[in-house]
Amino acid sequence: MEPLGREEAKWRAQAKLAAMRERAAHLRRRVVVGAIIGFALLWSAIFAQMMLGHDPVLGAATGSVRAAAQESFASDPERRAHRTLAPRGESDEEEAGAEPFIEERAEIERLEAAAEAEAEELAAIEAGERAAIEAEELEAVTTGQS
Amino acid sequence: MSEARRSFECFGGWASIAVLDPTNSEPDQTLADAEAFLLAAHRRLSRFLPGSELSRLNSDTRTTVPAEPLLLDLAAAAREAGELTDGMVDATMVSEIEAAGYRDSMPAGPRGAVAAAGREAAVPREAVHGPPKEQIEAPAGPSPERAWEKISTDRASKTISRPPGVAIDSGGIAKGLLADQVASLLSQFPAFMVDCCGDIRIGGAACRPRPVRVESPFGGEAVHTLRVVRGGVATSGITRRSWRGADGAPAHHLLDPATGRPAFTGIVQATALAPTAFLADVHAKWALLSGPELGPSLLPFGGVLVLSDGSIEAVQPQAAVGAAT
Numbered sequence: 256m257e258p259l260g261r262e263e264a265k266w267r268a269q270a271k272l273a274a275m276r277e278r279a280a281h282l283r284r285r286v287v288v289g290a291i292i293g294f295a296l297l298w299s300a301i302f303a304q305m306m307l308g309h310d311p312v313l314g315a316a317t318g319s320v321r322a323a324a325q326e327s328f329a330s331d332p333e334r335r336a337h338r339t340l341a342p343r344g345e346s347d348e349e350e351a352g353a354e355p356f357i358e359e360r361a362e363i364e365r366l367e368a369a370a371e372a373e374a375e376e377l378a379a380i381e382a383g384e385r386a387a388i389e390a391e392e393l394e395a396v397t398t399g400q401s
Numbered sequence: 402m403s404e405a406r407r408s409f410e411c412f413g414g415w416a417s418i419a420v421l422d423p424t425n426s427e428p429d430q431t432l433a434d435a436e437a438f439l440l441a442a443h444r445r446l447s448r449f450l451p452g453s454e455l456s457r458l459n460s461d462t463r464t465t466v467p468a469e470p471l472l473l474d475l476a477a478a479a480r481e482a483g484e485l486t487d488g489m490v491d492a493t494m495v496s497e498i499e500a501a502g503y504r505d506s507m508p509a510g511p512r513g514a515v516a517a518a519g520r521e522a523a524v525p526r527e528a529v530h531g532p533p534k535e536q537i538e539a540p541a542g543p544s545p546e547r548a549w550e551k552i553s554t555d556r557a558s559k560t561i562s563r564p565p566g567v568a569i570d571s572g573g574i575a576k577g578l579l580a581d582q583v584a585s586l587l588s589q590f591p592a593f594m595v596d597c598c599g600d601i602r603i604g605g606a607a608c609r610p611r612p613v614r615v616e617s618p619f620g621g622e623a624v625h626t627l628r629v630v631r632g633g634v635a636t637s638g639i640t641r642r643s644w645r646g647a648d649g650a651p652a653h654h655l656l657d658p659a660t661g662r663p664a665f666t667g668i669v670q671a672t673a674l675a676p677t678a679f680l681a682d683v684h685a686k687w688a689l690l691s692g693p694e695l696g697p698s699l700l701p702f703g704g705v706l707v708l709s710d711g712s713i714e715a716v717q718p719q720a721a722v723g724a725a726t
Contacts, residue, residue, distance in 0.1 A: 391609050392609065392610050393592055393609050394406070394611070396417075396596055396612075398596075398599045398614070398635065399615075399636055400599060400618065400642065401414070401600045401635065
């Protein structure tokens with residue numbers, strides 16, 4: 256096999272390094288984008304939960320409506336009776352509201368797993384880069400007391 | 402692609418030169434020229450050879466003495482080392498080092514008297530040295546005489562001026578200086594290395610890292626490995642070129658300029674990185690003479706310190722020099 260010319264060897268090494276850097280940058284971008292999406296989804300879910308009335312601060316506006324409704328409910332014996340006969344109505348509403356949350360959470364978990372896998376792949380690439388650099392190392396020399 | 406390398410005896414130890422030559426042109430002539438340069442420089446700058454240019458300068462009774470460029474470089478380097486370190490690295494202590502017992506060329510054996518008397522034999526330092534530790538381990542200081550300030554060079558007239566009696570010791574500064582000069586001859590190679598008995602200059606446009614192992618002052622395994630792309634690396638220590646004085650106490654060649662006696666500062670070996678081998682040599686000595694408290698701050702390009710208790714401190718660089726620890 257013909258030995259590589261200096262320029263060719265240099266060009267090949269540079270091309271290899273550039274490709275590795277591009278791959279690492281691409282993976283980094285994917286990890287960052289995944290993390291941002293996960294973050295946004297998580298906060299959307301929390302916000303939705305709060306707006307459903309489970310937060311005393313953000314749910315205050317609807318809370319007062321609910322309080323008024325409850326007052327009306329307490330003073331209306333007919334409705335109170337209906338409530339007693341149908342105790343699962345409100346629980347069903349809660350379950351219906353929780354469904355999207357569970358889906359979002361699953362999505363977040365999926366994204367987190369993907370990010371973890373990509374981070375592992377990135378670490379493997381970096382280890383490869385380190386190995387390539389070590390392969391480029393010249394013969395060792397020793398410094399001692401002169 | 403392997404390197405062409407040449408090793409030979411010089412400066413009382415071993416020197417080696419390596420170049421990477423991907424064009425497969427014959428680097429042997431370059432290496433032979435570099436070897437010849439170093440051997441000739443040794444003959445001209447050794448204070449142990451009575452006929453050397455340096456010996457003639459040191460014994461010259463004139464104030465201004467004609468000098469060849471190499472000797473001018475050495476004299477300028479002696480002045481520069483003093484200026485840089487404010488006299489802590491003082492290359493004018495010839496009479497003091499001879500009084501301490503270092504009169505003839507001394508091969509750097511694997512272990513000297515200080516190492517044998519110290520850590521290797523596991524003898525308490527107080528038992529070895531007699532006086533309490535706080536008295537024997539103290540930072541060195543500059544000489545009040547500041548003889549290095551009296552050296553001046555004139556390249557136009559090719560002369561060195563200094564008061565008669567002010568002598569220059571090449572031992573502490575010449576090897577790094579010469580490694581740098583040989584490096585300038587090898588700059589056309591993509592990678593090169595010049596090792597003057599442990600004072601090393603590394604470079605080349607290829608920017609390929611080279612591991613530099615730091616020898617243990619007590620023998621055995623290397624204490625650290627640096628990875629250097631370009632720049633100088635030098636190590637100074639008190640365990641190699643050491644001996645026992647008439648009183649049986651360990652002595653060595655790194656003197657405290659303030660007292661003119663061997664310095665025991667708490668650091669037994671200092672390795673410095675710097676842009677040039679000369680600067681690395683100066684910083685290594687400066688750090689060693691300054692002791693463990695100040696020493697790390699005097700290695701701005703990084704390095705490794707070995708303390709008298711055997712502990713090792715890798716100093717991270719404050720400024721880049723193409724090296725990584």
